[in-house]
Amino acid sequence: MTSMNLVQAIRSGLREAMRQDDDVMLLGEDIGKLGGVFRVTQGLEEEFGADRVLDTPLSETGIIGTAIGMALHGLRPVSEIQFADFIYPGFDQLVNEAAKYRYRTAGELHVPMVVRTPYGGGIRGGQYHSQSPEALFIHTPGLKVVCPSNPYDAKGLLMEAIRDEDPVIFFEPKRVYRAVKMDVPDEPYAVPLGQAKVVRSGAQVTCVAWGAMLYEAFSAAETAAGQGVDVEVIDLRTLWPLDIDTLVSSVEKTGRFVIVHEAPRTCGFGSELVALLTERAFLHLEAPPVRVTGWDTPFPLTHEREYLPLAHRIVPALLETARY
Amino acid sequence: MHINRADGTLDPSLDPGLSIDQLVSLYKAMVRTRVVDDRLERLQRQGRIAFHVGSMGEEAAIIGAAAALRDHDWIVPCYREVGALLWRGYPLQRYIDHMYGNAGDPVRGRQMPDHTFSREHRYLAVSAPIGTQIPHAVGMAMAAKKRGLDECVGVFFGDGATSSNDFHAAMNFAAVYQAPVLFLCRNNGYAISLPAERQTAVPRLSEKGAAYGVPALRVDGNDVLAVWKSVREGVRRATEGDGPTFVELATYRLGGHSTSDDPRAYRGDDEVERWRKADPLRRLRAHIERRDAWSEAMDADWRAACESEVRECVQRAEETPAAELGDLFTDVYAEPPWHLREQRAQCLDGPRAEGEEHEP
Numbered sequence A: 001m002t003s004m005n006l007v008q009a010i011r012s013g014l015r016e017a018m019r020q021d022d023d024v025m026l027l028g029e030d031i032g033k034l035g036g037v038f039r040v041t042q043g044l045e046e047e048f049g050a051d052r053v054l055d056t057p058l059s060e061t062g063i064i065g066t067a068i069g070m071a072l073h074g075l076r077p078v079s080e081i082q083f084a085d086f087i088y089p090g091f092d093q094l095v096n097e098a099a100k101y102r103y104r105t106a107g108e109l110h111v112p113m114v115v116r117t118p119y120g121g122g123i124r125g126g127q128y129h130s131q132s133p134e135a136l137f138i139h140t141p142g143l144k145v146v147c148p149s150n151p152y153d154a155k156g157l158l159m160e161a162i163r164d165e166d167p168v169i170f171f172e173p174k175r176v177y178r179a180v181k182m183d184v185p186d187e188p189y190a191v192p193l194g195q196a197k198v199v200r201s202g203a204q205v206t207c208v209a210w211g212a213m214l215y216e217a218f219s220a221a222e223t224a225a226g227q228g229v230d231v232e233v234i235d236l237r238t239l240w241p242l243d244i245d246t247l248v249s250s251v252e253k254t255g256r257f258v259i260v261h262e263a264p265r266t267c268g269f270g271s272e273l274v275a276l277l278t279e280r281a282f283l284h285l286e287a288p289p290v291r292v293t294g295w296d297t298p299f300p301l302t303h304e305r306e307y308l309p310l311a312h313r314i315v316p317a318l319l320e321t322a323r324y
Numbered sequence B: 001m002h003i004n005r006a007d008g009t010l011d012p013s014l015d016p017g018l019s020i021d022q023l024v025s026l027y028k029a030m031v032r033t034r035v036v037d038d039r040l041e042r043l044q045r046q047g048r049i050a051f052h053v054g055s056m057g058e059e060a061a062i063i064g065a066a067a068a069l070r071d072h073d074w075i076v077p078c079y080r081e082v083g084a085l086l087w088r089g090y091p092l093q094r095y096i097d098h099m100y101g102n103a104g105d106p107v108r109g110r111q112m113p114d115h116t117f118s119r120e121h122r123y124l125a126v127s128a129p130i131g132t133q134i135p136h137a138v139g140m141a142m143a144a145k146k147r148g149l150d151e152c153v154g155v156f157f158g159d160g161a162t163s164s165n166d167f168h169a170a171m172n173f174a175a176v177y178q179a180p181v182l183f184l185c186r187n188n189g190y191a192i193s194l195p196a197e198r199q200t201a202v203p204r205l206s207e208k209g210a211a212y213g214v215p216a217l218r219v220d221g222n223d224v225l226a227v228w229k230s231v232r233e234g235v236r237r238a239t240e241g242d243g244p245t246f247v248e249l250a251t252y253r254l255g256g257h258s259t260s261d262d263p264r265a266y267r268g269d270d271e272v273e274r275w276r277k278a279d280p281l282r283r284l285r286a287h288i289e290r291r292d293a294w295s296e297a298m299d300a301d302w303r304a305a306c307e308s309e310v311r312e313c314v315q316r317a318e319e320t321p322a323a324e325l326g327d328l329f330t331d332v333y334a335e336p337p338w339h340l341r342e343q344r345a346q347c348l349d350g351p352r353a354e355g356e357e358h359e360p
């Protein structure tokens, strides 16, 4: 066990995966000598060499497109897209190619690859270093989408994603890259994909969050507890495929739920969660579902703390839902 | 191409014949940009602004190209070219207000520092995604041609951008449609940490223009006269109907990629020291001093004047209130639809956040 932050835990996951399997390759901009702009890959080029850690030219199409080719031909590429905001030049490759190879070859070919990318606001990065585009990928049949909130889950989920036979987009909450530290095993381990985690159990309201906003949801739940409202907080961990059972059974118990995410509200993943839970737990609901999300605008700079669904906006939502 | 020699003499066969007043103005603009850069870097280190991306070492490439374009020609920037905007007379106060994202910021605190815009100065809005502006410049040039305007467009981008999809699409369209556009490729040696020779396997990026049928040349980007002359020739070609030109401005990024970068992780001090000797400011200064149009005392005075100008702007920017919260919701569409009116009300009537964000 070593006390690690998210950056260190993800690095440890990459290192262990590369030690275990020679076919695991890294690709990305500035990931070599510099170790990536967030230093996640620091020291990996030194340990594994420049032919397993490709410090690529500036092209997300090139990174994701060639990673697909490598995955088709026996390797296990893990790409880093420097910021989620810059994934779009590779969007065609992800949506039309990575996501569809298995289907269009009747299962003969598939693309076992991971695309890691830091996402979200809170680093004073303005509209191009703050986006949360997870819904675009959840909407794409064939892609899995993972978003850990803490170092232990991050390493375990990443190692599992690398072993997974389908393409996985791995969103890393950069707002808390260095803010959370916990004991993480040095050796390899797995956290299975597709399992949410109840991080605080409660009886009156279910609050669903992931990534950096999990901490806001948790702190809002503590505040609500002080005002007599007992909140259950669920960390989704894997966004798709969704752990529907954990969510439904929580909402059947509480009868009320609040979804929190950074992405804009309209067609955000919250919309799908509201639909799924309303369809499945309708007769248990005591209050209309609530979404606390980023506003439907591009991500701002000066007022990013008013844009983000931080605890100050979650608390009133929890209290109102509980008292509806 | 190489005109301004290190000792301050000029190659007489290539000298474009700028007046001494023009040369002194260019030098003063380059120094002013350097002083502003320096101050902003310190402000970021003190946590007073979020970020800065500077142009130390690239002033000749940026300001020389801006000076060779005509004032009504659009400049389509990457993000390192504020020197070109200041050259066109953009008020320094407005730029510093932008750096603070305060109520004086023309882009209303929406963009990261150094992502500004001025329609009045024909300087297009900076976008962080690399390469995306290059086809816009081509389209604007196609529009100018279609509308019969006596205009061309100068688009800046780095060596890294020549790997982007958009770069290739732009080259191809520009050549096919003979758009009056100048591709101003600041080859400053690095894309963050990746050296240019690992970005692209051809040694001259200008070949990437030539491959598409865009006449291309490579010039010493630290030689303001060579930059001016080659860009002015591109302007002539564009306005006479000869289509696009690609100018590779070979230069060097003396500072980090931005204030978030620590270049010691990927390059040695000796390399930087070598390039310091080729500092574009030094060379132009040597020339104007040689012609007795500049002196040590004038240099010190000018730097001091620039420094106090920046200091005053910073002070005013810090006294100016933050950009309006309600502005978060404007300009998404021409008219805010129901959902944005509703969200605006929710936000303004809702609870306020406490505290400040910090770098991760």
Ligand SMILES: Cc1ncc(C[n+]2csc(CCOP(=O)(O)OP(=O)(O)O)c2C)c(N)n1
Residues within 6 Å of the ligand: A029, A058, A060, A082, A086, A089, B078, B080, B128, B129, B130, B157, B158, B159, B160, B161, B162, B186, B188, B190, B191, B192, B253, B257
């Ligand atoms: C599409 C995209 N990918 C990655 C980035 C992150 N990034 C910002 S600047 C940069 C390097 C750009 O290098 P270059 O084009 O040479 O310009 P320079 O910064 O050297 O002026 C990178 C990779 C980005 N902004 N956009």
